[in-house]
Amino acid sequence: MSEFKSGFFVGGDACNGRVLVVDDEPDIRKVVKMTLQKAGYDVLEAENGEKAIETINSGENRLLLDVMVCDIRMPKVNGIEAIAYFRQNYPRVPLIVLTGFPDTDMATSLLRQGVVDYLVKPVEGEKLKAAVARAMEQRELAPL
């Protein structure tokens, strides 16, 4: 089973992996999804941390979610809280922060918590895709 790739489960289409994009702005989710889909990823969306936690806890996502791209400033459960939850409950899923507000202290603290990349909006498509590709290499497979 060590050869398992999550893409095999997604409707038969070859897929580079499943990414959850968490941002309260529909525009951002739309454009990030557009970029990542073109690069062959299966993209899910959540509008805040609470929805992100719901998403990963539902059905096959528990096993098949590979990478999360997460904003910080959001209603309900914010990015910091969501990241703490994901690190504790899904440490195998690499986390990328995509934020509108560059804050060195926050970046340092998040990277210490195991966040693999800290990107500042606006980020070029190439950089975003490279960050997701790197994160995909770091993911650990879900124990079956």
Add this chain to the structure above:
Amino acid sequence: MTTTHPTDVTPTKIAILGAGRGGTALLDLLHQIPAIEIIGITDCNPGAPGLQRARELRVPVVLQVTELIQNHGVQLILDVTGDPALGTMLRSHARPEADVLSGSASRILWELVQHESTLQAELLHAEKLAGIGSFAAGIAHDINNPLQLILGLAENLEDETDLEAVHAQAADIIAAVKRTTAICRDLTSYARRSASHNHSLVSLSARLDEALKIARYAVGFHDIDIVKHYAPDAAASGNPDELLHVFVNLITNAIQAMDSGGTLTLHTAIEPDTVIVQVSDTGCGIPPDLFNAIFEPFFTTKPPGKGTGLGLYNIKHVIHQMHGTIAVTSEVGIGSTFTITLPRTAQT
């Protein structure tokens, strides 16, 4: 526990002689000070500007100088007429227990009043600029999000072949650019120094809505419900920039008091003689022992860097200048309501 801001000081009773420029400036300053009661103002010219001002402020206008200076309660007579004959008359007719300030002494007082008013304007502006410092996170969020959309769509357009998609995405880019320019326009207009004598009839609900836009940069409105009860015609005479600053501060405080969400209620009402603005939150409330302190300069319960301690102090000053009052009711754990009462101005 519910209480209001107290002003329980026994006031010094003051009479003002002279209602020209000096008398008017003194009147404007002194009537704002709770420790002072102006028992009357007089001038030999019935058309003097200070007399009209006094009527607006409901300060007694006395026609006879002797009647005013022999008033039994008077403790201090301020003579700003510059008339030597009046000085002689004061020495012979004023009640001996009343102090008299006249000549160059009252002129210096007037200079100090002018100086104080300049300092207040500077303080107001400095506090506003300090507040704008805390907008950085909100501005970055509101500018970088549209920029992300613009960049992502433009990258996609490079190889988009579907003409309909090209049109739709170009329209999205234009809308995003417009959103971004609106941010800069709002903020530069808010940050500018307000002209001190720019008084006009100000629509209170329009100013509250504008303040909501600005306050969003200072604090996150996540999980906040906004309820508006506006009397559409509620208006007051005042400086629109200063009033905006007052509302931004009150709304920012209200949101900061509601750490884990709540309801912000904005209310305007028209009474027979006054207009009322209320800003209410369902936040942490103000402990009774801090009630007297919150309007004092440099008082803050916010962490370092989050508040100057001058917000409510400046609000009180602006409202007093508009001849209004500000009061607060609050209950710990339930929320706070700030009520501004302003004189009603006839619609023009």
